[in-house]
Every structure is written in C-alpha cells, then in structure tokens.
Amino acid sequence: MKFFVSLLLVALLGFAAPLYFPWWSFAITTFIVLFFLRQTPGKSFLAGFLGLFLLWGINAFWLDMANNHLLSQKVAVILPLGGSATLLIILTAFIGGLVSGFAGLAAGYVGERGDVGGGR
Amino acid sequence: MRIIPFFIVTIITVALIVVLDIPLPVKDSHTPRLGYFLSPQKGFWQNAEPADIQFDENLSFSGLQGNANVYFDDKMVPHVYAENEHDAIFLQGYLHAKFRLWQMDFQSYAAGGRLSEIMGDSSSGTNFLKIDRFFRRLGMVAGAEKSLAALEANPVTKAYADAYTEGVNQYISTLKDKDIPFEYKLLNYKPEKWTNMKSVLFMKYMAFDLAGFEQDFEMTNAKSVFSQTEMVALYPYGQDSLNPIIPKGTKFGAPAFSLKPPADADSIYFNYYKNAAATDSMIKPDKSNGSNNWAVSGTKTQSGRPILCNDPHLGLNLPSLWFEMQISTPEFNAYGATFPGAPSIVIGFNDSCAWGFTNAMRDVRDYYEIKFKDSTKQEYWYDSAWQKTTFRDEVIHIKGKPDHTEHIPETVWGPVMYDNDYHDILHTGNSYACHWQAQDGSNELTTFRALNYTKNYDDYVNAMKGYECPGQNMIFACKRGDIAIKQNGKFPAKWRGQGDFLMPGENDAYAWRGFIPDSANIIMHNPERGFVSSANQYPYDTSYPYYLGGEYPVYRGYLINRYLSSMQNITATDMEKLQTNNYNVFQEMARPFLLKYLDQSALSEKEIKYLDIYSQWNLQNDAKETGPTIEKLWWDSLMTTVYADEFSRSALPLPWPEKSTLLDGLLKDSMNYIFLDNINTAQKETLQEDITIAFKKIIPVLEKAENENNLVWGKFKKSGVRHLLRIPVLSRLNLFSSGGETEINALKEFHGPSWRMVVELTDSTQAYGIYPGGQSGNPGSKYYDNFINDWVEGNYYPLLFLKEESMKKLPGLKGKMVFKKA
Numbered sequence: 001m002k003f004f005v006s007l008l009l010v011a012l013l014g015f016a017a018p019l020y021f022p023w024w025s026f027a028i029t030t031f032i033v034l035f036f037l038r039q040t041p042g043k044s045f046l047a048g049f050l051g052l053f054l055l056w057g058i059n060a061f062w063l064d065m066a067n068n069h070l071l072s073q074k075v076a077v078i079l080p081l082g083g084s085a086t087l088l089i090i091l092t093a094f095i096g097g098l099v100s101g102f103a104g105l106a107a108g109y110v111g112e113r114g115d116v117g118g119g120r
Numbered sequence: 121m122r123i124i125p126f127f128i129v130t131i132i133t134v135a136l137i138v139v140l141d142i143p144l145p146v147k148d149s150h151t152p153r154l155g156y157f158l159s160p161q162k163g164f165w166q167n168a169e170p171a172d173i174q175f176d177e178n179l180s181f182s183g184l185q186g187n188a189n190v191y192f193d194d195k196m197v198p199h200v201y202a203e204n205e206h207d208a209i210f211l212q213g214y215l216h217a218k219f220r221l222w223q224m225d226f227q228s229y230a231a232g233g234r235l236s237e238i239m240g241d242s243s244s245g246t247n248f249l250k251i252d253r254f255f256r257r258l259g260m261v262a263g264a265e266k267s268l269a270a271l272e273a274n275p276v277t278k279a280y281a282d283a284y285t286e287g288v289n290q291y292i293s294t295l296k297d298k299d300i301p302f303e304y305k306l307l308n309y310k311p312e313k314w315t316n317m318k319s320v321l322f323m324k325y326m327a328f329d330l331a332g333f334e335q336d337f338e339m340t341n342a343k344s345v346f347s348q349t350e351m352v353a354l355y356p357y358g359q360d361s362l363n364p365i366i367p368k369g370t371k372f373g374a375p376a377f378s379l380k381p382p383a384d385a386d387s388i389y390f391n392y393y394k395n396a397a398a399t400d401s402m403i404k405p406d407k408s409n410g411s412n413n414w415a416v417s418g419t420k421t422q423s424g425r426p427i428l429c430n431d432p433h434l435g436l437n438l439p440s441l442w443f444e445m446q447i448s449t450p451e452f453n454a455y456g457a458t459f460p461g462a463p464s465i466v467i468g469f470n471d472s473c474a475w476g477f478t479n480a481m482r483d484v485r486d487y488y489e490i491k492f493k494d495s496t497k498q499e500y501w502y503d504s505a506w507q508k509t510t511f512r513d514e515v516i517h518i519k520g521k522p523d524h525t526e527h528i529p530e531t532v533w534g535p536v537m538y539d540n541d542y543h544d545i546l547h548t549g550n551s552y553a554c555h556w557q558a559q560d561g562s563n564e565l566t567t568f569r570a571l572n573y574t575k576n577y578d579d580y581v582n583a584m585k586g587y588e589c590p591g592q593n594m595i596f597a598c599k600r601g602d603i604a605i606k607q608n609g610k611f612p613a614k615w616r617g618q619g620d621f622l623m624p625g626e627n628d629a630y631a632w633r634g635f636i637p638d639s640a641n642i643i644m645h646n647p648e649r650g651f652v653s654s655a656n657q658y659p660y661d662t663s664y665p666y667y668l669g670g671e672y673p674v675y676r677g678y679l680i681n682r683y684l685s686s687m688q689n690i691t692a693t694d695m696e697k698l699q700t701n702n703y704n705v706f707q708e709m710a711r712p713f714l715l716k717y718l719d720q721s722a723l724s725e726k727e728i729k730y731l732d733i734y735s736q737w738n739l740q741n742d743a744k745e746t747g748p749t750i751e752k753l754w755w756d757s758l759m760t761t762v763y764a765d766e767f768s769r770s771a772l773p774l775p776w777p778e779k780s781t782l783l784d785g786l787l788k789d790s791m792n793y794i795f796l797d798n799i800n801t802a803q804k805e806t807l808q809e810d811i812t813i814a815f816k817k818i819i820p821v822l823e824k825a826e827n828e829n830n831l832v833w834g835k836f837k838k839s840g841v842r843h844l845l846r847i848p849v850l851s852r853l854n855l856f857s858s859g860g861e862t863e864i865n866a867l868k869e870f871h872g873p874s875w876r877m878v879v880e881l882t883d884s885t886q887a888y889g890i891y892p893g894g895q896s897g898n899p900g901s902k903y904y905d906n907f908i909n910d911w912v913e914g915n916y917y918p919l920l921f922l923k924e925e926s927m928k929k930l931p932g933l934k935g936k937m938v939f940k941k942a
Contacts, residue, residue: 015161023159024137041125059160067168071302071900075164077849078306092158092165095140099155102133109126 003047006037010051014100026052027103034107041108048104049097057093064089143308149244152306167302167900175935180942183210183286187941190215191927192934193920196895196903199446201924206283208449209463211939213287216443220460220897221291222301223439225311226844227461228318231325232261236518238309249516249524254403256514256526257542259535259559260328264320266561271320277565281316284463288314302899303845322461327558329405329434331590333671334485340621341772343392350766351392353785353794354777357616358662360784363678365593365607365654366642368661373640375665377633379615388624390617406435406871407671410656411478412699412864414680415597420650421690426597427880429695430467430476431873433866436841438851438905440893442875446921454572455921457875457891464568467875469887472575473598474879478654480591480607483669484557488533488625489550497529503627507532533625534559553625557610562588577602577645584608593654599881605652606643607659611636614667636666651684653677674780675862679705692886695878698864700914702741706862707751710783714754719812727815730822743834743858753821755779758814765798779862834858839867841892841908850899857912876916888916
C-alpha cells in the first residue's frame with residue numbers, strides 16, 4: 001500500500017513541481033516523498049522510477065495521439081531513433097524515470113535503518 | 121542512514137540531471153538539453169499541436185485602443201477586423217509572433233550578422249562566424265540603423281512600426297516557457313524582445329537578397345583573361361531575344377548627367393589581360409531571385425475587368441517567407457501575403473485595386489580600391505591627400521566563446537568589405553570598399569503602407585514616391601479599369617560598363633554620376649496592347665541613356681508577352697494556367713539548332729534512343745517528361761564543351777556565361793562562333809563536333825538516372841522546400857514537380873514561385889492564391905506544410921475577402937479571437 005501511495009505521490013508531485021520550477025524539480029519532490037514514506041532502497045528506486053516513467057510516458061503518449069504523431073516522428077529522426085514515435089515515448093519515459101528513480105534511491109538510503117521492512 | 125550509498129547515489133542523481141540539462145557535443149554540433157527537451161511538460165512535446173486545434177480566445181490588452189475580432193478560416197488564415205490602424209497592425213504583429221515567432225526572430229539574427237550567438241562559430245559544417253562577419257562588413261547593421269532613423273523620423277511610419285512591435289512583444293510577454301517555438305528548444309535559446317530595428321533588419325535582408333547581387337571581382341578576373349572581343353561575346357549588354365518591360369522603340373530623353381566615362385577608363389578600367397584580383401567564393405544571393413507579374417486590362421478579359429497576377433520567385437523555405445492575412449479597419453481593407461517580421465500587406469489587393477512586385481535586377485553594389493597609407497589603415501588616399509579613416513567596431517557574440525570584434529574601416533565610398541584583415545577572401549593585399557545602395561537609410565515602409573490604402577491610379581503613383589531599395593517592378597490594376605507598371609527605386613546614374621569591374625577609388629572620377637531622376641523611371645499606364653508585364657528582363661532596350669548593369673533573364677518575359685499578346689476573353693483560370701505554364705521556349709529556339717548540327721551518324725543505338733525521346737518531346741517541362749532532363753544536361757554539357765577550355769586559362773573564379781548568351785551567339789554566328797574550337801587540342805573543333813561530343817558526354821548520366829529510376833524531370837530536378845536550419849526531416853524534399861529555370865513556372869531545385877496570386881477586379885473581387893508552406897511555423901502543426909501538395913500540383917485556393925458579417929457566418933472557421941482594450 002505504502003508503495004502505491006508513494007508511487008502516486010511521486011507522479012502527482014512530479015507533475016505539479018515542474019509547473020512552477022525547472023523540468024528536473026520532480027527529483028526533489030520524489031526525494032521528499034520517499035523520505036517521508038520510507039521503504040527499502042530497492043522499492044524507493046522502483047517507486048521513483050515508475051512514478052515518473054508512467055507520468056512522462058502517459059503524458060507524451062497523450063500529446064502524441066492528439067498530434068497524430070506528426071512531431072514525434074520528426075524528432076525521432078533528429079535524435080535519431082529511426083523515426084519511431086513509440087521509441088521516442090519510451091525514451092522520454094525512461095529518462096524521466098531514471099532521474100526520479102535515483103532521487104528515490106537516495107531517499108531510500110537516508111531512511112534505511114535496518115528495521116524498515118516491507119511496504120506497510 | 122547509510123551515508124556512503126546516500127552520497128554516491130545523490131552524486132549520481134545530480135550528475136544525471138546536469139548531463140541532461142546541458143547540450144552535449146555530437147560530431148561538430150550539439151544535442152538539445154535532453155532532459156528539458158524530452159520533458160512532456162516543458163520540452164518539444166508541448167509543441168505537438170492537437171490536430172483538431174481551434175483558436176478561440178478572449179484577450180484584453182492595455183496596448184489596444186479599441187476592440188477587434190480575428191477569425192481563422194479553414195486554411196488558418198486570420199481575418200483581422202479592427203477599429204483603427206494601430207490595433208490592426210498591433211494584431212498583425214501579435215499574430216505573426218503567435219504563428220511565426222522563431223522564424224522572424226531567426227531571420228533578424230541572420231540579417232544583423234548574429235547567427236554565431238545562436239549557432240556558435242560553426243556547426244554542422246557551416247561557418248556562422250564567417251557569415252556574420254560578411255554581413256557586418258557589408259554594412260547591413262549600419263544601413264539598418266540609418267533606415268531606422270528614416271523610418272522613425274516619419275511620424276506615420278513610426279506609429280505604424282511601433283504598433284507592430286508592441287503587438288509582437290505583447291505575444292512574447294505572455295508566452296509561457298513551455299510554449300516557446302520548437303526550434304528555440306532544439307537550439308537551446310530564448311526569444312528576445314522585438315524592436316523596430318529587427319523589422320528594419322529583415323527589410324535590409326530582403327534588399328540584400330534582391331539588390332545585393334554582383335560579380336565585380338569575378339568580372340575583374342575575367343577581363344584579365346579575355347580579350348575585349350571575348351568579353352563582349354561572353355557578357356553581352358542587352359540580348360538578341362530582348363523583350364523589355366517598356367517595349368522597344370520607346371523614346372527616352374537626354375540623360376540628366378554626363379555619362380561619359382572617365383578620361384583614363386580605357387587604360388585603367390577597360391584594361392584587358394591585366395590586374396587580376398583573386399577571390400574566394402563569397403556569399404551571394406541567388407541570382408535568379410526574380411518573379412513574374414502582369415496585369416491585363418478589361419479589353420482582354422471575359423468579365424471586362426482587369427486581372428492582376430504576381431508570383432515572386434525566391435528561395436523556398438519552411439517556415440515560409442510569407443504569411444497570408446486579411447487586415448480590415450474602417451479606413452482600409454486589404455488581403456494578401458505579408459512578411460512575418462514587418463507590418464502591412466506586401467503583395468495583395470484591397471477593395472479597389474491590386475498590386476505586386478518583381479525584382480528590378482539592377483546592379484547597385486560596386487567596389488572601389490582603397491590605398492591605405494600603412495597597415496594601420498588610419499589614413500587613405502583620396503582627392504590628392506591622406507584622409508582620416510573612421511572605424512566602426514561591430515561586436516559579434518559567439519555562443520560558448522569570447523566575442524569577436526570586426527574592426528571595419530569606413531571610407532568616403534563606404535565600408536571596406538575586403539582587406540587583409542578579413543582573410544580567406546583576397547590574396548592580393550588590396551583593400552576594397554563596398555558602395556551599395558542599401559547602405560543608405562531609406563523608408564520603404566511608406567510605400568508598403570500606402571499601397572494598402574490605394575484607391576486609384578494616382579494613389580498608386582503617390583505610393584511609389586520615395587521608395588529606394590530594392591528596386592522593384594511595381595504593377596497595379598484597379599476596378600476603375602487602370603493597369604500600370606513602373607520600375608521603381610533609386611538607381612545610380614552610370615556610364616556604360618560602370619561598376620562591372622572593381623573601380624579606382626582615389627578620387628571621384630569613378631563615382632556614380634548621381635541618381636537617375638524619377639522621371640526617367642518610366643510608367644507604362646493603360647497601353648494600347650491591353651497588358652503590362654515584367655519577369656526580370658531588361659526594363660528598357662539599350663537605347664536607354666543610363667547604363668542598365670545587372671543580370672536579366674530573357675525567356676520568361678518573352679514568353680509571357682507572347683501569350684498575353686494573343687490571348688482574349690481571359691478568365692482567372694486562364695491566368696492560373698499561365699502562371700503554372702511549363703512550356704520551354706528556350707528549347708523551342710535551341711532544339712532545331714541542336715538537331716540540325718548533331719552528327720547522328722556518330723551515335724550508337726543507345727544514344728539514338730535518348731535522342732528520340734528528346735526530339736519527340738512536347739517541349740513541356742512537366743514532371744512526367746524525360747525531355748527536360750536530356751535538354752538540361754545536353755545544354756549544360758554544350759556550355760562546358762564550348763567554354764571550359766577558354767575558362768581553364770585561369771584558376772580564378774570567373775562568371776559563367778548565361779544560357780541565353782550561348783544560344784544567341786550560336787544562332788547568330790553558328791559555325792563561326794568564336795569559342796567553338798577547343799584551344800587545348802591541336803585540331804580545330806567544329807560546331808558539329810562540339811554538339812555531338814556534348815551529347816555523348818551526358819549518356820552515362822542519363823543511364824545512371826534511368827537505373828535509379830530518376831530519369832523523369834520531376835524526379836531528376838529534386839525540388840524541395842527546406843527548413844531554415846536545413847534539417848531534412850523538417851523540410852519537404854524530392855517533390856515531384858514541373859517547371860524550371862527558363863519556364864514561367866520557374867521552379868528550380870530550392871527556388872521558385874514563393875506566392876502565386878491571381879486577382880480579378882470584378883465588383884466583388886475574385887482572388888486566388890497559394891504558397892509552398894502553411895500558416896503555422898510549428899513543425900508540430902498540421903498547418904506547417906499543408907499547402908505544399910496543392911502548390912506542386914498547380915492548384916489554387918480561393919482567397920476569402922469578406923466583410924465581418926459574412927466572415928462571422930463562414931462554415932468551418934478554425935477559431936475566433938476576441939480582443940478588448942484592457
């Protein structure tokens with residue numbers, strides 16, 4: 001339960017923070033979420049990673065659908081990803097997830113005292 | 121807490137963010153800031169415009185003086201209905217920025233020699249610092265400062281430009297970071313505030329594009345290699361097939377200035393076989409920057425009313441140079457093509473008339489040799505004395521590097537463009553000042569604005585007054601029935617041959633003799649023949665008293681006049697067909713000659729096969745034809761066969777002759793044309809041999825094209841519309857298109873009809889138009905390039921020129937923006 005709550009909060013605050021702060025500000029909110037909702041380093045990483053992976057992935061997917069893949073197919077040539085919109089969405093999600101995951105992991109080590117068990 | 125893992129992971133996290141937040145070097149370019157760029161909330165995903173977007177907004181701005189409505193039709197063309205001129209132009213600026221901000225900003229950087237600020241000193245093989253230095257040396261910024269002063273000295277144009285700038289800045293000030301155009305995110309920089317100077321710089325760029333062509337260095341090289349007879353044959357003044365804008369036989373008055381060349385011209389200036397100047401390749405505008413325009417009077421049309429047509433041929437870019445608009449106030453109501461970056465409708469029509477432009481092609485850019493006292497360049501020799509040089513320091517900011525200061529000596533002639541400090545260009549150690557019309561201040565906005573208000577012929581004549589540069593053939597037609605054309609601009613009074621070569625600069629003997637009085641810029645008004653036209657040919661025949669130096673193509677003008685002379689009962693559809701006409705009149709003249717002299721007995725079966733395609737070709741440069749491919753290759757090959765030996769006498773860059781020069785020469789002298797013999801061989805080549813060799817040489821090229829399935833003209837030509845950053849995926853390349861260099865439909869590789877317009881001046885104006893692009897500058901919008909397919913096909917869209925009551929009810933509107941004074 002704690003895991004899902006933290007994952008949701010990571011995504012929620014990861015969306016809210018960049019509305020006002022730089023794109024990477026979600027790293028700080030992820031850290032804060034997982035600092036207060038203590039879990040093992042592994043779960044902290046996973047919650048951080050998945051929260052942003054899903055947020056960025058769904059967000060990009062949504063924008064891409066409405067755009068009929070017009071821009072993503074062009075960007076996927078510039079970057080270069082062989083013109084694949086799907087790969088570009090996965091890359092987007094992965095980059096967001098990776099930064100957030102490491103921020104979560106850092107929080108996981110702060111909270112780790114040995115007695116922290118599962119997700120409840 | 122586990123300290124060590126915590127620190128390690130924190131450092132990794134921070135490092136990851138840093139790496140994703142900076143541009144990373146790849147080859148000789150940089151990536152965007154990847155984290156930012158990919159962030160769906162901040163980066164490029166935000167530019168992925170929903171396909172079903174509607175532009176409905178209610179906005180209040182303190183900068184407005186009244187209320188206004190803007191309707192977007194199904195092509196996303198905005199129709200602006202404002203209560204006064206200020207608000208109309210404010211909204212023009214606002215809408216230009218909304219749809220084309222990056223492009224207008226980027227173009228002003230290019231014009232002002234500031235590309236290094238964005239791109240670095242070089243990127244992806246382009247030396248941006250070299251380009252910036254070139255524009256600074258040429259005096260673009262200094263000239264723009266003078267033009268800005270002229271513009272702001274006139275309260276009417278100042279208010280006009282101010283309103284535009286306010287509108288652009290209104291948009292920029294409310295622009296959220298996530299909404300900045302795609303290219304800013306890609307290149308990692310931010311929009312800057314708009315200024316009147318940026319508008320003026322854009323207009324100076326157009327002056328460079330249209331009135332910046334010269335080949336004085338190359339011509340000077342040529343006279344060191346060729347005899348006078350050869351020079352006259354290679355670079356003739358006037359053409360045999362000449363059909364000038366103002367018809368032959370027009371009587372001209374005596375010149376207002378003495379046009380006798382300086383006494384020492386024969387020994388110092390027209391001195392052949394002497395004094396070569398070595399040049400590197402320099403940045404030049406496309407010399408075929410030109411256009412077609414014509415207007416037919418009611419006597420020749422089905423409706424009994426005039427029809428005006430215009431298609432400017434320019435470099436084809438995305439986002440397009442043009443943006444379509446209707447602008448309406450109680451005082452004027454105009455529709456047409458606008459320049460993102462400048463106010464007013466530029467080519468278009470209003471309730472009473474229509475107007476358009478083609479380029480005048482006159483040479484208004486010359487060079488004078490400067491003798492400096494020493495290497496400090498503090499003093500130069502002029503009028504038998506050492507004169508103080510003034511210096512202008514232009515600072516070029518370079519992304520990621522220290523500033524570069526261009527220390528430009530300025531003389532009585534203008535800035536020193538080429539000298540030993542501006543290396544890579546000249547290897548002689550000499551210094552040359554550039555004297556260019558666009559270095560002067562002038563206020564062209566007066567004319568563009570006035571044309572929007574023009575109601576009749578007298579208004580048109582008045583609107584053109586004071587216009588200086590770039591010189592244009594300004595065409596006009598109105599509902600009262602008038603048609604007219606005038607080559608308008610401020611042109612130097614030159615003696616025959618002046619400015620073809622570099623000139624001595626030690627006194628004013630070689631100075632321009634003044635400016636041609638406006639009365640000698642002749643207006644053709646309601647001629648008997650029932651039409652006026654121009655296609656960048658000579659404006660007058662060579663009996664015109666002033667020298668008409670410049671490069672003037674022949675065939676489009678010739679053919680347009682031939683068609684228009686014979687046409688009757690003309691409709692707008694006929695005019696669309698003429699604008700997209702692909703008939704190759706050059707080959708109509710050349711083919712019988714080539715076939716007459718080709719030695720067919722020397723050809724193999726394979727060669728005969730290609731020859732048959734060519735000789736049976738219908739002379740249409742249609743995309744599906746193979747004839748144009750053979751025609752182009754054969755003539756280019758013949759040019760090389762005939763001229764390359766003489767040109768190999770020198771390693772210096774020399775101007776390559778025009779296609780028409782060879783054709784006119786061959787038609788006149790046939791077997792006796794002076795360049796036929798290959799001077800590098802012992803035997804004497806004949807016309808027959810040259811033509812046959814030239815044909816045989818192209819066979820491997822034809823076979824290769826055929827094997828690659830690229831033999832038909834539409835594939836061989838490889839026309840395209842390129843993104844300003846030359847990124848292929850943001851461009852539209854390999855368009856299967858018709859036309860060509862000498863055709864009325866002058867679509868070459870990356871250059872051609874940038875806006876096609878046909879306006880029939882019936883009581884309710886019937887207008888049609890199209891340009892190769894789309895209204896949005898955003899590569900993530902479906903309106904980015906949605907006109908291109910129809911443009912390639914030669915289709916036109918009706919231009920909806922409606923009153924607000926009708927516009928309101930138009931089905932398929934893409935949005936309504938309501939603006940209120942705050």
